[in-house]
Amino acid sequence: MAGMTDAPAPRPRPGSELRAGHTDREAVAERLREAAGDGRIDLEELDERLEKAFAAKTYGELEALVADLPGQDAAGLAPSAQEPLALRTVAGDIRQDGHWVVPERITAKTTLGRIVIDFTRAECRHREVRLELDAGMGEIRVVVPRGWTVRAEGVTSGMGSVRNRATEPPVPGMPVLRISGGSKVGTIVVRHPYRWPGRRSRD
Helix, strand or coil: CCCCCCCCCCCCCCCCCCECCHHHHHHHHHHHHHHHHCCCCCHHHHHHHHHHHHHCCEHHHHHHHHCCCCCCCHHHHCCCCCCCEEEEECCCEEEECCCCECCCEEEEEECCCEEEEECCCCECCCCEEEEEEECCCCEEEEECCCCCEEEEEEEECCCCEEEECCCCCCCCCCCEEEEEEECCCCEEEEECCCCCCCCCCCC
8 A cells, every 4th residue: 555664574673583592591480480489480380491501502592481580681681781981001910801791892902012812712702793903013913712703804914924723613692892993003913712732822
């Protein structure tokens, strides 16, 4: 009919398609147990929802299990905004490794020093992470888990060196790391973790 337009298809809430972790599943399981204790769901339904919770792969799947329960908004399960992480050194060394929570934006700048950013054991709840690098006359090394997508097309080398060795095939659903910036006469290296735990690196 003239004058009528199709309504746009509903879009999934941002973050609902991202991968959930063990902590997220356990948080939902605890809410379900509390709901059963309050008489909001019976034991049979509790068992069914718990089974689905521990098998859930995304935030959206977890949110569906608690959407009809009062308390925390289901949207609260999704990643929240974080302050950008800024790593700065003139001539020293900085290491960002071990277990840490990855924000959506990271900046790293060194003049003559060395910065290592290791995502191997990091907790990343974002589909895309922006990493802005300025190696100056120093060195920046980035360690990226296998399965992540690395986009480093906008990185400039000047008189320095930029090497992206994180070239293994990406896994659907894993984060995308978009790297920008560059090096004047310094070095930027992006690589995967070594396959042999006993192998020592210059990192």
